[in-house]
Amino acid sequence: MGDALLSLKGLEVRRGMGVVLDGFSLDVHSGDVVVLQGVNGSGKSTVLESAARLLPLEKGSVHHGSTMVVDFEGRRHMPSQPFGLTLQSNGMIGDETVEDHLQTVCALSDMTADLTGILSSYGLEHRRHDRIAHLSGGQKRKVAVLAGLLPAMISSEPRLIMLDEPDTGLDDNAIASLVSNIAQLRMAGHGFLIASHHATILDCATRLHDLDGETGQTQDDDVVWEAIGTQSPASFLSTRVGHRYMRHTRAGLARNGLTGVIVVGVLLTLFNATSVEDQLWLVGMVLAVPFAVGLSGDPVVYILREHRAIDWWRAHVNRLPSADLIGPLYGVVSTGLCSLIFLNELRWDLVFIGTAVLWASLTFVRFIELSTVRLARPNAAFVRLLVPILILPWGLLVDYAASL
Amino acid sequence: MRGRSPEVLLFTGFAGIATTLFLAWNWAPSVSINAFESPAAQRIFYWHVPSAWAALIAFTVLFVGSTMWFFKRNSLGWKLHVAGSEAGLACGLMVVCSGCIWGSAEWGTPWDWSDVRLNSFGLLTLLAMFLVLGRKSQPDGVETRDTFSTFGMYGFVLVPLTYISTRIWQIRHPGPVGGPGAEGTIDGSMRFVVLFGALAFTLLIAGHMMMSMRITDMEQRLEQAQKKLDEG
Numbered sequence: 001m002g003d004a005l006l007s008l009k010g011l012e013v014r015r016g017m018g019v020v021l022d023g024f025s026l027d028v029h030s031g032d033v034v035v036l037q038g039v040n041g042s043g044k045s046t047v048l049e050s051a052a053r054l055l056p057l058e059k060g061s062v063h064h065g066s067t068m069v070v071d072f073e074g075r076r077h078m079p080s081q082p083f084g085l086t087l088q089s090n091g092m093i094g095d096e097t098v099e100d101h102l103q104t105v106c107a108l109s110d111m112t113a114d115l116t117g118i119l120s121s122y123g124l125e126h127r128r129h130d131r132i133a134h135l136s137g138g139q140k141r142k143v144a145v146l147a148g149l150l151p152a153m154i155s156s157e158p159r160l161i162m163l164d165e166p167d168t169g170l171d172d173n174a175i176a177s178l179v180s181n182i183a184q185l186r187m188a189g190h191g192f193l194i195a196s197h198h199a200t201i202l203d204c205a206t207r208l209h210d211l212d213g214e215t216g217q218t219q220d221d222d223v224v225w226e227a228i229g230t231q232s233p234a235s236f237l238s239t240r241v242g243h244r245y246m247r248h249t250r251a252g253l254a255r256n257g258l259t260g261v262i263v264v265g266v267l268l269t270l271f272n273a274t275s276v277e278d279q280l281w282l283v284g285m286v287l288a289v290p291f292a293v294g295l296s297g298d299p300v301v302y303i304l305r306e307h308r309a310i311d312w313w314r315a316h317v318n319r320l321p322s323a324d325l326i327g328p329l330y331g332v333v334s335t336g337l338c339s340l341i342f343l344n345e346l347r348w349d350l351v352f353i354g355t356a357v358l359w360a361s362l363t364f365v366r367f368i369e370l371s372t373v374r375l376a377r378p379n380a381a382f383v384r385l386l387v388p389i390l391i392l393p394w395g396l397l398v399d400y401a402a403s404l
Numbered sequence: 405m406r407g408r409s410p411e412v413l414l415f416t417g418f419a420g421i422a423t424t425l426f427l428a429w430n431w432a433p434s435v436s437i438n439a440f441e442s443p444a445a446q447r448i449f450y451w452h453v454p455s456a457w458a459a460l461i462a463f464t465v466l467f468v469g470s471t472m473w474f475f476k477r478n479s480l481g482w483k484l485h486v487a488g489s490e491a492g493l494a495c496g497l498m499v500v501c502s503g504c505i506w507g508s509a510e511w512g513t514p515w516d517w518s519d520v521r522l523n524s525f526g527l528l529t530l531l532a533m534f535l536v537l538g539r540k541s542q543p544d545g546v547e548t549r550d551t552f553s554t555f556g557m558y559g560f561v562l563v564p565l566t567y568i569s570t571r572i573w574q575i576r577h578p579g580p581v582g583g584p585g586a587e588g589t590i591d592g593s594m595r596f597v598v599l600f601g602a603l604a605f606t607l608l609i610a611g612h613m614m615m616s617m618r619i620t621d622m623e624q625r626l627e628q629a630q631k632k633l634d635e636g
Contacts, residue, residue, distance in 0.1 A: 014545070015545065015546075016544065017545055017546070017627070056547075058477075058546075371554065374550065374551055375547060375551050376542055376545065376548065377542055377543075380541035381534075381538040381541060381542065382534050382537045382541065383538075385531075385533055386527075386531065388526065388527060388530060389523075391523070392517060395517050395518050
């Protein structure tokens, strides 16, 4: 037998202050359907999330195929092969359409596919162009489960699929489709690691694991899944997805753009620019706006916090989706407009400095927000208390710009 | 007696600080009315400098504790992190508030965003506030401890920056009056009051941190007891 699709070697994982897994090892090979069962809190989700590189390890290592993807010393590597993942939370952005989300999953495998057949089998064909936020809870779960299965459905090479409680919220027809898909994909050589309590899912396992030991089950399926994907290399995926999120949600305008408009309004209310003669004040007013826009933070990070989408992405890529062009674009527009409003002329040197200010402040806020992403409640962590570190550099830049 | 040492240190520290304030108002000499805009306000110096000294001790403890937790998962390290951040916040706020009061009287403005010393110390205080408030907003666990200890380690870079800032970029904050790079000296009785105050604040902060570590320890024991109850 060749390399296992997944090898967990001697894992020790803590959640909270408790040790949930201690010396846990497990292999998933091509053609395996390993179902983890056990009472709530026994560590099923911890196994899946550790295998997906989402949890730090106290001991041991996780291997996808022959690639060590994470170990207890914090080393992280991208899996050499794409894998499927469905978390307990759906991990999807509400403003994405069903089609867009599933095609993004295909793009992570450098592939594309006609999804009509599989959407029909889950009763979602008529919903493919709808936003995920407009679907019912059960329909959202179907999309999340399909996103987990897709890397195997489109590939003729064996893929690892990890599903955490995939049956939650699914009706009987959807569960029947899911079990049928699992059986066909298993026959095609893909490997599954599933956490579930559902009797139908337990019945389709080849190995039942209760985190202490496992028992084998015989399956007699004979239908083999035919891969539906075609090669389609996806370049700059994180950037393209980040900008698509921006287009769909308008979060950049809602957060950063409106902040800029409000700051301009306040400055115009407080000061009559035509009566201000001090160049330092005038330049300060111009550069205050891109600074405030940048301090509003990266809108993509804000969007990714919806339903643990950020964790789903962290599992799959090293570079999270990012709207890279938003910073420079907003920088040029906001500084250029403020230059016209407060100075009555377009100063390109200020536009350049303002763009740099906006980009740097946006990047800094993104960095500190992502630094707290592992917290249980990242939105409650007061990270903005650290933002004043940027005021002194901003002040020095204003001083410099006023001397130009 | 050993079990009561935090209380003894806190009491001695409070008594020492009260004595420092008495000496500052009644014994330390006045400064030249020509050298200062507001000579009377200068007496806040006897509160400001010792509390800054205590804050730097607290931030050092925070750094040591953060490092011990992050690299060794040492529970003593986490207690030091908690104690250092709380003491750093308390002393940092004392320094910033007293500095703002003096700045208003002497400079005519409580704060100057272009001064490196003011900024670096203000940021250290904000970092301590972030660590204290942020930690209280999260359930205790390795994820919480890892994240905040990382900030505790990175934030320590501000301590040497704070130390050297008035030696390299003196903008508005007065330069040092002692140690390497000092610009001048102060009167012997003034020096005595400052050093006495520094000793008093050191005792206070040591007692505060020991008390904080004891509370953290009790919180952890309480949580373990609750978990046992949960398990029936």
